Amino acid sequence: MVVVIDPQQAGISGNMMVGALVNLGADSESLKEIMEYYGSYFGDINVKIGDINKSGISASFVDVQCSDHQAISYSKLLDILDGISHGKVTPTILKFAKKVFNTLAMAESLVHGVNLDKIHFHEVGAADAVADIIGASYAYYELGLADKKVYGLPPALGGGRIKSKHGNLSVPAPATLEILKNVPAMGGPVNYELTTPTGAALLVNMVDEFCEFYPLITNQKVAYGAGKLDLEFPNILRIVTGSSPIPTDKISILETNLDDVTGEVLGHTVDRLMEEGALDVTIIPTIAKKNRPGHLLRVITKSNMSDVLSEIIIRETGTLGVRTIPYVHRNIVSREIIPVEVDFDGQMKTVRVKVAKIGVEIVNITAEYEDARKVSEEIGIPLKDVIRIINQNANLG
Template identity: 80%
Template sequence: MVLIIDPQQAGLSGNMVIGAFIRLGADKETVKEIMEHYGSYFGEITVNIDNVVKSGISATFVNVKCSDHHAIAYHSLLETLDGIKHEKITSTILTFAKKVFQTLAIAEAHVHGVNIDKIHFHEVGAADAVADIMGASYAFHELGLADEKVYGLPPALGGGRIKSGHGNLSVPAPATLEILKNIPVIGGPVNYELTTPTGAALLVNMVDEFSEFYPLIISKTAVYGAGKFDLEFPNVLRMVSGTSPMPTDKISILETNLDDVTGEVLGHTVDRLLEEGALDVTIIPTIAKKNRPAHLLRVISKSSMNDILAETIIRETGTLGVRTIPYVHRNIVNREIIPIEVDFHGQPKTVRIKVAKIGEEIVNITVEYEDARKVSEELKIPLKDVIRFINQKMNF
């Protein structure tokens, strides 16, 4: 299963996330009971869950009414959470929820320029935040989404100004902006706060990969969680669940232009990068500054390998800089390597073929180059003839 969290329409808040999860199948009564149970340790709280219509879109609205007992320090909040017991909240769910609170606390600490130990939850409301985060964390894991691929689309932030304990602030709230750093976002389209700090913190902890557009999926279900305000457009968070016909992963691309490197050094650099763990390396002829012939060195890399591979490029080529394009979405066709026996005019040879599939449909079949080359050398037959002969013998 694949899940897309789509806050492009009207942003997201904690209760919108929970509403969408309930529409996906999370148990409404259990979610409500968990929210009130955990929230009651921090303030007076009542949760009501209803189906509503927002500008023609049917959605689930989770209405949280609460008042805090008092502001609470970040570490005191964590200690209180550790002391609360509930049969439905596993250690995995609690650990996830604490990561969301950590995201909020780090953002607040950065905004205020203080150590995380000095952070008190008052702007987001401790009882409200606890209820939203514990309810969303439970529903996320109850639905099994923690083990699935989750995509996030750019959230709408809203606009205008909001009241805070520090006076009027422009939207988005500073903590929201800090949490969504390096993530694509959309301003507007109204003068309301559409994405809250709690919603942003849930988003970044649930999403595996952010994308500007919908990835390739087969859509199964689209659901909506409702926001509080009645706007001139549907104030809803959309989630889409489905299946992916092709596996995907998240990669980075490293690039540099080289106009003073010999062919020998280029070839050696390719070998070194592959040895260090690059997924692929290409060299493209190009024209650089001052109309000089040059080469564009491009490396596909797992994001965790970026620093190692960038250093390898610099050391091997002497380039003064390496561009990094992070979090590139890549579709991967399922591949299966199958050994087959081919009779070359009375001389049987075993070769491997690579079968590429989208779902169950075969889209391409090729013989492994090394196997074909070995047959070519042993039988003294041109490589192109060996490949053509094998292709004619394959029955798929």
């Protein structure tokens, strides 16, 4: 199963996330009890969970009512959380919730230029924030979403200005922007705050991969969580669950043009890049400046390896720059290497083949080059014929 969190229409807040997870199937009675239990350590709190209609869309609405909006330091909040226990809130759930709070605190620390131990949560009462984050964390794990591939779409941020402890601030709030660094997002479409820091912190910690459009998915269930504002459009957060026949992963592409590098250096660079973790390296003949013959070096890599591999390219080739195309989505099929027995004119040989599958369906079988080459040398059959025989006769039954 894959999950898509879609805040494109009306953004995301803590209570919207909890509402969407309730609508997806999380137990509302347990959630209410847990949210009030943890929130009561920080203030007077009451949680109401029910159904509501937002501009024609039926959604779940989580109303967290708190009369005590006191500020609390980040360190004190963690100390209190560590002293609370609940039978349904496992250490894993609590660890995730604390990670969300850390995201909030780090953003505030960077925005205001102070150390973490000086950070206070001003804009929402501690009880509200704890209820939303603990509730969302519990529902996230109760539904098993932590074990699924979770995609995130660009959140709508809103616009205008909001009142804060630091005066009137433009929307999105500085902390929200800090949390959403390197995440695609959209302004508008109204002069209200649509994405809150709490909602943004939950989003970035739940999502495995952000994309601008819906990934390939067979929709099985759609859930809606409502926000408090009544807008001219449905003020809802949408979560879609379903299956994806072809999984995707997130990669980056590195490129540079080379017109003064020898073949020996190019070959060595390819070896170095593959040794250091590149997924694939390609050298493409091209025409460079002043009609000089050159090469385009292209590297496919996991995004977290981009800086390391870019430095290798620069050091090995002397190029003055490496272009990075970040967060490219790659459709992939599951692959495994399987040993098989193949009959070569009465001679049985064990060779490995690469088997590609979509779900349980085998879509391609390819002979492993080194095994095919070894068989070709042993029995004196041309390599191209060995590969053809393996591909046609590999028995996976």
